[in-house]
Amino acid sequence: xxxxxxxxxxxxxxxxxxxxxxxxxxxxxxxxxxxxxxxxxxxxxxxxxxxxxxxxxxxxxxxxxxxxxxxxxxxxxxxxxxxxxxxxxxxxxxxxxxxxxxxxxxxxxxxxxxxxxxxxxxxxxxxxxxxxxxxxxxxxxxxxxxxxxxxxxxxxxxxxxxxxxxxxxxxxxxxxxxxxxxxxxxxxxxxxxxxxxxxxxxxxxxxxxxxxxxxxxxxxxxxxxxxxxxxxxxxxxxxxxxxxxxxxxxxxxxxxxxxxxxxxxxxxxxxxxxxxxxxxxxxxxxxxxxxxxxxxxxxxxxxxxxxxxxxxxxxxxxxxxxxxxxxxxxxxxxxxxxxxxxxxxxxxxxxxxxxxxxxxxxxxxxxxxxxxxxxxxxxxxxxxxxxxxxxxxxxxxxxxxxxxxxxxxxxxxxxxxxxxxxxxxxxxxxxxxxxxx
Ligand code: GAP
Numbered sequence: 001x002x003x004x005x006x007x008x009x010x011x012x013x014x015x016x017x018x019x020x021x022x023x024x025x026x027x028x029x030x031x032x033x034x035x036x037x038x039x040x041x042x043x044x045x046x047x048x049x050x051x052x053x054x055x056x057x058x059x060x061x062x063x064x065x066x067x068x069x070x071x072x073x074x075x076x077x078x079x080x081x082x083x084x085x086x087x088x089x090x091x092x093x094x095x096x097x098x099x100x101x102x103x104x105x106x107x108x109x110x111x112x113x114x115x116x117x118x119x120x121x122x123x124x125x126x127x128x129x130x131x132x133x134x135x136x137x138x139x140x141x142x143x144x145x146x147x148x149x150x151x152x153x154x155x156x157x158x159x160x161x162x163x164x165x166x167x168x169x170x171x172x173x174x175x176x177x178x179x180x181x182x183x184x185x186x187x188x189x190x191x192x193x194x195x196x197x198x199x200x201x202x203x204x205x206x207x208x209x210x211x212x213x214x215x216x217x218x219x220x221x222x223x224x225x226x227x228x229x230x231x232x233x234x235x236x237x238x239x240x241x242x243x244x245x246x247x248x249x250x251x252x253x254x255x256x257x258x259x260x261x262x263x264x265x266x267x268x269x270x271x272x273x274x275x276x277x278x279x280x281x282x283x284x285x286x287x288x289x290x291x292x293x294x295x296x297x298x299x300x301x302x303x304x305x306x307x308x309x310x311x312x313x314x315x316x317x318x319x320x321x322x323x324x325x326x327x328x329x330x331x332x333x334x335x336x337x338x339x340x341x342x343x344x345x346x347x348x349x350x351x352x353x354x355x356x357x358x359x360x361x362x363x364x365x366x367x368x369x370x371x372x373x374x375x376x377x378x379x380x381x382x383x384x385x386x387x388x389x390x391x392x393x394x395x396x397x398x399x400x401x402x403x404x405x406x407x408x409x410x411x412x413x414x415x416x417x418x419x420x421x422x423x424x425x426x427x428x429x430x431x432x433x434x435x436x437x
Contacts, residue, residue: 007259010317011188013332017392019043019317019342020189032185032193034310039392042342042373044196044313047227048175050339051198051307054223055173062171062200063164067152069177070143075151076128078282079275080247085147086124087183093118102183127180129193145179150304152176153201154275157287168289168300169204169212175309187260189310196309201302203289206273209249209301213270217252220266220305224254224312228337229319233257234265247274254307256315265315266307273299316340320393326418334393335416338436343394344372345432348385350401352378360425361400364410368398368429372436390415396432 014020018037022029036044056064076082088103094116101112103122110117129145132138146152153172160172175198185191204212217236224234239251251269255262276299280287288297320334338344345368349361358378365376375394377385382399389397397413404410409422412431423431 005259006318006321007188010259010314010321013321013334013391014040014188014317019392032182032191034189034192039342040313043316043336043340044309046340046342047312047316048196048198048309050227051223051309052173052175054226055171055200055305059171061169062173062202063160063166065153065156065160065172065174066176067149067156067174069146069179070133071146071151071155073143074282075155075279076144078278079151079154080278081128081144081147081151082126085128086126088122089125089183090119090122092116093120100183105184125181125183127182129179129181146177147180148178148306149174149176149197149199150201150275150306153199154279155283157203157276157279158285161289167292169202169208171200171202173198173200175199187258187263189314190258190260190263192310195311197306198309198312199304199306201271201275201304203300203302206298206301209270209272209303212303213250213252213268216303216305217254217268220268220307221254224256224265224315227316227340228335229256229315233315233319235262237262245269247272256311256318258315258318265311266305268303268305271302271304273301275302276300331387331390333390333415336393336395338395341393341395342373343375343389343392344396344436345374346385346389346394346397347374347376348382348397348399349378350382350399354402356405357400357402360404360410364398364400364425364428368432371429371433386413386418395436398428398432 017039019040021035021037023033023035024030056062089100090103092099092111092114094114097111097114097116099111099113128147130142131145132141133143134141153174175196177194178197179194182191182193185193202212202216221234221236225231233256235255237253237255244251249270249272251267253264254266256265276287289300290297320336322333322335324331324333347361347365349357351357362376365374368374386397395415399411408425410425410428411420412423413420
């Protein structure tokens with residue numbers, strides 16, 4: 001299958017089965033924004049829960065935070081976003097065209113739309129989205145929708161230390177929306193104007209920064225593989241010196257082999273002590289860390305693993321997509337890791353007209369749904385029901401038949417192997433919980 005084809009198939013599946021819809025579709029859509037449907041919302045939530053479990057609950061040295069999207073405008077002066085967070089843009093001078101491009105997107109000096117070669121001078125175009133707070137639309141009321149969640153962590157550094165008494169090294173993690181007025185959003189949910197980030201700012205002593213940087217690269221890379229991404233579809237790419245932000249001492253991207261090529265999934269950066277120093281200077285507050293034993297005061301270094309929920313969702317969708325030939329028919333199956341599957345179990349009665357079968361199937365669903373996401377479906381023949389569940393990545397199907405009424409057993413079908421097993425109804429929950437863990 002040609003790779004661009006794969007992207008089209010995934011976009012179509014996402015719409016058809018309720019994973020992802022175009023934003024405000026009934027009005028013709030809004031470029032750079034997407035809505036997660038019933039299954040997409042489950043998938044993305046599972047992904048965020050898996051991240052939170054791995055980096056907060058599963059560790060002793062990271063705490064969580066949920067900062068506001070709107071922040072004091074000085075934040076962005078201190079962070080450098082007000083002055084530097086910009087793309088250089090040019091306009092095509094062909095009057096029939098007039099399209100605006102990022103200067104680095106020109107095709108050997110030619111307009112990608114009309115082929116023209118005359119452009120305006122490059123101008124900086126700030127990517128932050130602006131809005132106004134309060135009733136007045138004057139410059140005093142201007143605020144920005146945060147372009148990264150990271151700054152909400154830095155400005156709360158003292159609050160977290162004061163309330164948790166954390167000692168170095170420790171991290172603060174948060175998941176939240178960020179906004180960027182991207183000039184060229186595209187590739188489905190890969191580059192959007194509204195997106196969610198999962199970021200950790202890990203504070204440490206300057207002398208341990210380089211080892212913590214390496215540790216985080218390894219542990220974040222491993223996280224994607226633990227959730228089922230194939231090793232051959234992941235690679236690490238270290239930034240060259242010329243690519244590094246002026247404050248960064250190092251940056252490594254975890255890249256995924258998307259259908260449109262290898263692209264950044266997550267970046268791990270050594271941000272040095274730049275951010276805390278900047279906020280200390282702009283706020284006039286002392287943001288140094290004080291060692292409780294030596295009383296030494298200093299600015300910690302920061303290692304920042306920063307990933308996107310939407311990009312990760314896309315990577316997991318692409319990686320899970322499989323087409324297989326079964327009895328001369330194509331089976332589309334999303335082979336999600338059990339932790340990510342939007343639906344864990346589908347309960348399917350083989351005979352929807354048999355009251356006993358229906359009652360047993362419904363009671364099984366009621367029992368299971370207390371512990372796992374479960375659906376009940378009796379709207380088609382069994383072959384079609386299986387195909388429907390395979391296409392959305394449901395981990396297990398449980399079918400109930402007339403025999404079940406006698407032997408008190410149900411058939412459990414595993415998605416990837418399509419292997420079937422008869423399991424006692426009273427053991428079903430424990431059996432499935434074990435398989436899903
Ligand atoms: N605090 C550092 C930071 O924001 P970044 O490389 O600009 O670094 C981190 O963004 C991650 O956020 C990216 O690796 C990507 O997963 C996600 N991301 C950034 N811009 C995005 C966009 N326009 N659409 C979707 N995800 C985006």
